[in-house]
Amino acid sequence: MFDRILIANRGEIACRVIDTAKAMGVSTVAVYSDADRTARHVAMADLAVHIGGAAPADSYLNGDRVIAAARETGAQAIHPGYGFLSENPEFVEAVEAAGLVFIGPSAGAIRAMGLKDAAKALMQDAGVPVVPGYHGDTQDPDHLSAAADGIGYPVLIKAVAGGGGKGMRRVDDAADFADQLAAAQREAQSAFGNPAVLIEKYIEQPRHIEVQVFGDGTDAIHLYERDCSLQRRHQKVIEEAPAPGMTADMRAAMGEAAVRAAKAIGYAGAGTVEFIVDGANGLRPDGFWFMEMNTRLQVEHPVTEAITGLDLVAWQLRVAAGEPLPMRQQDVPLTGHAFEARLYAEDVPAGFLPATGTLSHLSFPATARIDSGVRAGDAISPFYDPMIAKVVTHGPTRAVALKKLAAALDATEVVGCVTNLSFLGALARHEGFTRGEVDTGLIARDLDALTAVTPPSPARLAQAALAATDTETDALTGFTLWAPLWRTVTLEIDGQEITARVARTGPDEAEIEVAGTTVTARNAAGWTFDEAPAAASHIEGGTVTLFGPDGVSARILDPLDRAAADASGSDIIEAPMPGMLARMLVAAGDSVTAGQKLAVLEAMKMEHALTAPRDAVVAEVLVPEGTQIEAHAPLIRFAGDDA
Ligand code: ADP
Ligand code: ADP
Ligand code: MG
Numbered sequence: 221m222f223d224r225i226l227i228a229n230r231g232e233i234a235c236r237v238i239d240t241a242k243a244m245g246v247s248t249v250a251v252y253s254d255a256d257r258t259a260r261h262v263a264m265a266d267l268a269v270h271i272g273g274a275a276p277a278d279s280y281l282n283g284d285r286v287i288a289a290a291r292e293t294g295a296q297a298i299h300p301g302y303g304f305l306s307e308n309p310e311f312v313e314a315v316e317a318a319g320l321v322f323i324g325p326s327a328g329a330i331r332a333m334g335l336k337d338a339a340k341a342l343m344q345d346a347g348v349p350v351v352p353g354y355h356g357d358t359q360d361p362d363h364l365s366a367a368a369d370g371i372g373y374p375v376l377i378k379a380v381a382g383g384g385g386k387g388m389r390r391v392d393d394a395a396d397f398a399d400q401l402a403a404a405q406r407e408a409q410s411a412f413g414n415p416a417v418l419i420e421k422y423i424e425q426p427r428h429i430e431v432q433v434f435g436d437g438t439d440a441i442h443l444y445e446r447d448c449s450l451q452r453r454h455q456k457v458i459e460e461a462p463a464p465g466m467t468a469d470m471r472a473a474m475g476e477a478a479v480r481a482a483k484a485i486g487y488a489g490a491g492t493v494e495f496i497v498d499g500a501n502g503l504r505p506d507g508f509w510f511m512e513m514n515t516r517l518q519v520e521h522p523v524t525e526a527i528t529g530l531d532l533v534a535w536q537l538r539v540a541a542g543e544p545l546p547m548r549q550q551d552v553p554l555t556g557h558a559f560e561a562r563l564y565a566e567d568v569p570a571g572f573l574p575a576t577g578t579l580s581h582l583s584f585p586a587t588a589r590i591d592s593g594v595r596a597g598d599a600i601s602p603f604y605d606p607m608i609a610k611v612v613t614h615g616p617t618r619a620v621a622l623k624k625l626a627a628a629l630d631a632t633e634v635v636g637c638v639t640n641l642s643f644l645g646a647l648a649r650h651e652g653f654t655r656g657e658v659d660t661g662l663i664a665r666d667l668d669a670l671t672a673v674t675p676p677s678p679a680r681l682a683q684a685a686l687a688a689t690d691t692e693t694d695a696l697t698g699f700t701l702w703a704p705l706w707r708t709v710t711l712e713i714d715g716q717e718i719t720a721r722v723a724r725t726g727p728d729e730a731e732i733e734v735a736g737t738t739v740t741a742r743n744a745a746g747w748t749f750d751e752a753p754a755a756a757s758h759i760e761g762g763t764v765t766l767f768g769p770d771g772v773s774a775r776i777l778d779p780l781d782r783a784a785a786d787a788s789g790s791d792i793i794e795a796p797m798p799g800m801l802a803r804m805l806v807a808a809g810d811s812v813t814a815g816q817k818l819a820v821l822e823a824m825k826m827e828h829a830l831t832a833p834r835d836a837v838v839a840e841v842l843v844p845e846g847t848q849i850e851a852h853a854p855l856i857r858f859a860g861d862d863a
Contacts, residue, residue: 221541222246222297225323226290227265229301230280231593232607233517234261237299240533249293251286253279255601260593267293274603275848280304283311287318297321297540299533303605306516309334323540325435325515329485333513337380337418343510346484348477351496351509353420355380365397367419374422377401379408379415385454386411390422426660427499428456429463429508431478432524434532435487436539441549442475443524443532449499449658450647452572457663458625458647459520460559461527464618464656465503473505481513489539490517490532499659519562519610522591526558526614557618559625561644565606565637568671573797574606574823576851577637581758581765588613588628600637602798602850608639618656622648633767635758645769646670673714676772679749682732682739684774685709685720686747687757687764711764711774718774791839793830793856795849799823804845806856810838818856821849830855 225241226249227234238248238261250265255274262268269289272279279285283305290298298315300306300323309327316322324330333339337355344350353375354367368375368391377400379387387408389400401417409415428451432443447463448456462471478493495508521532530553535546565575582596592609600606611628615621626648632641647653647670652662663670676684688709706723720734728743739750747754755766766772795801803820806812812832819830836858843855 222295222321222537224249224266224293224295225297225299225537226251226269226286226293226295227261227299227301228280228286228305229299229303230256230259230261231604232591232610233301233303233519233593235264235593236591237301237533238264240531241537243531244534244537246537249289249295251280251289253603255603258598260595260598269293274601276304276603283308283314287314287320290315290320291318295320297323297537299323299536300516302516302519307334307514321540323536324489325485325487325491326437329487330515332485333515335380335416336378336382336512337416339512340418340510342484343481346480348481348484348510349506349508351420351423351511353418355418359416361398361401364401364417364419365394368397369394371419371421374424376420376422377404377417378420379404379412380418381408381412381414381416383412385451387417388454423496423498423509425498425500427463427497427658428494428511428660429466429474429497430492430494430518431474432518432521432532433478433482433487433491433493434535434539434545435482435489435491436543436545437486437488439545440479440482440487441545441547441552442478443528443530443552444554445471445474446520446523447658448520449660450653450662451660452663454660456520456562458559458561458644459523460557460618460621461523462554462557463503464658467503467505469505470503470508474508477508477510481510487515489536490521491515492518520560522589522610522612523558523560526589526612527555528553529555556614556616557621558612558614559621559648560610560612561625561629561648562610562640563608563632563634563644564640565600565608566640567638567797568640568643569673570797572640573828574602574799575638576600576602576606576798579608579634579636580760581633581635582608583633584609584611585628585631587624587631603848608634611644619654622654630769631756631767633756633758633765635760635763635765642769642771643671646672674770676713677770678735678737678739679752680755680766680770680772681711681713681718681720681734682741682749683747683754683757683766684711684713684764684772685722685732685734686730686741687759688774688776689722689724690759710777712777713772713774717777790833791836791858791860792854793818793833793858795821795851795853795855796830797821797823797828798849798851799828801843801845801847801849801855804841804843804855806838806841808838808840812836812838 224247227237241248248265250262250268251271252262253274271285305311309330312322312327340350340355374392377389389404391400405415427449446461448459450458481493492514494511497508567573578599584590589612613624629645706721711718723731730741732739755768758765762776764774799821802822814834816832817829821828839859840857
C-alpha cells in the first residue's frame, strides 16, 4: 500500500478520499487554490500545497502544478476525485511519466470511452446493447436528417464530446430537425470545441439505471445498479440503489453487459456504465441500452457503499497499489436500500440559479451519512460547484430508507445561503416517487408542485415574531407590571412584509397577533404555538430562521433604515447570479434595444443570456470575458437617461 497519496480535487470528494486514506494509515496531501486556503479538505489532510488562483484553470485543472506538488511532498500516487482532471488521459500519461501512480483507469481506457460515438461503436462490437441510432463519422446535415428519419421520431441529438447534459436536443418532428441540428452543433462547438453529434432514438419514458463496475486491469466485477432517474435538465438530483422494480434476470443481464464493457477496455478501478431503460413496459432483460461509461468514481457512489457495506475508495487504493480485486462477484453483499440527495446552494424559485454565501450555521442529523466539504463558517464561492452536502440514508426497505431521507432533510439546518432543501424534501415525499414510479421526466412534469412555496402558518409566523422581539434589547420590556405591553415587529419573508403584534402575558406565555389571528404561545418544556411544538430555530444578523419542512426565513426589519431601496437608478447591468462571464456581446458606444442579448454567463454547467432591460447606449463594459463573478457584480454601465 502507498505511504502517501495526493488528492487532486477539493470539496466533499477530497474530504471523502482523505477519510478512507486516514483509516488505511495512508498519509494525505491536499492541494488548494487561493479561494480554498481555509477549506475543510486542506484542514483534514496531513500536508497541503497551494497550487494557484481560484479559477479552476489556474489550479485544479493545472496538471503540471498538481504533479509538481506530488513530487515535492513525496506522494506516490494521485487520486483525481471526479470532475477536474479525473477523465483526462493526457494527465494520466503525465502522472505516469513522472513515476507516480494514477488512482484510476489507464489513459487508453479513458480515451476509449471519451467520445460517445466511438464508445458506442466499441460497445456494439463487444456485444453490449446500445441505444438505437446513428453514430457514424458523416456529419453532413442531409445524411443526419435521413438517419433521423430511419430511426423514427422523436430523436435525441447528442454532442459526441458531451457531458453534464450539455449539447443535447430532443426533436419531435422532421420539420424541426435542421434547426435543432444547427443549434446542437453550435452548442457542442462552443462547449467542447467539437461540433460532432450522434443521433439516438428518444426513449419515451426513460429511466437512467447505471451499473457500478470495478476492475483490476484483467478481471472485472459489478457492484449492482443505481437508479438515477430523478433528474432536472439531465442532471441527477436524488439517486438510489437498488433500482425500484429490478428483477433478478434484468440485474444479471445489466451486470453482465457492464462487466463486458469494462473488460473490453481492460478497466482498472471504479467506473460506471450508464444505461437508459425504457420504463414504459416495466423492467425487462432486453429493455436496456448503453449510453456512456464514466471512467471515474461517481458522485453517487455512497448509495452503492450503503447497500454493499464496502468502501469503494479503499478498493480504488488497493487496486491501484497492485492488489487483485478484493472480492468475487458471488460474494458481493446487497442489503436493504439507500438514497442520496444532493444538497446545493441554489435559488429554486429563481429557476435553480446557483447561489453563494457564508454558511453561518450548518447542522446535520446523525441519522444520515453526510458527505460534505464545508463546515459552519465556510463560504460557498462562485468558483466551484455549489454543492453543500450529499445526504445519504440506508434502511431495510425502500420505504424505510426514503422516510429516513425525508426526516434527515427536515432535520438539516443551513443558514447563510438559499438551498434546494425544501425541493429535495418535496421530492422525498412525492407520491409517485414514494411508490417507486420513476422516470427522468418526473421532476419536469411536477415542477410546480415540487417548488410551490406554501405561505407560512400563523404558528410559524408567531414563533418568528416572538423570537424577533426576544432579540431586541429594550429596557422597557421588563416593566410591564399589570398590563401586557404590545410590541410591533415587522418581518420580511420571501420579499413580503408581515407585521405582527406580540404581548408577553407572563414569563412563559405570550400572545401574538399575526395574519389576522391570535396565536397563544406557551413554554412548558419547550415552546408551543397554539399547541403545535416550535420548530428548531437560529437567530443571527437580524434574521430568524425556523427549520423543518414548513420552515421560514424572516428578516427583522428595522423601521428606521428602510430608505435605501429606490436608490438603484439602474444604469448598471448586474450579474443575476455567480458564474463565469463566458461572452460579452457589446462594447462601449453600442446602441442596444430592449431585450437584446448583452452577455452570456456560464453557471452550473448552463449558459444564461443577459438581456437589455431597455433601449440604451453602452457607456462602459466593466468586466472582461472569462472573469469569475459574484452575484450582483456590475457588468455593464449604460449612458445616462437621454443618451
Ligand atoms: P454524475 O455523472 O455522477 O452525475 P457529474 O457529471 O454530475 O457526475 O459530476 C462530475 C462533476 O462534478 C464535474 O464535472 C464537476 O462539475 C463536479 N465536481 C468536480 N469536483 C467536484 C467536487 N470536489 N465537489 C463537487 N463537485 C465537483
Ligand atoms: P451526459 O454525458 O451529458 O451525462 P448522457 O448520454 O449520459 O449524457 O445522457 C444524460 C441524460 O440524458 C440521461 O441520464 C437521460 O436522462 C437523458 N438521455 C440520454 N439519452 C437519451 C435517450 N436516447 N432518450 C431519452 N433520454 C435520454
Ligand atoms: Mg451521463
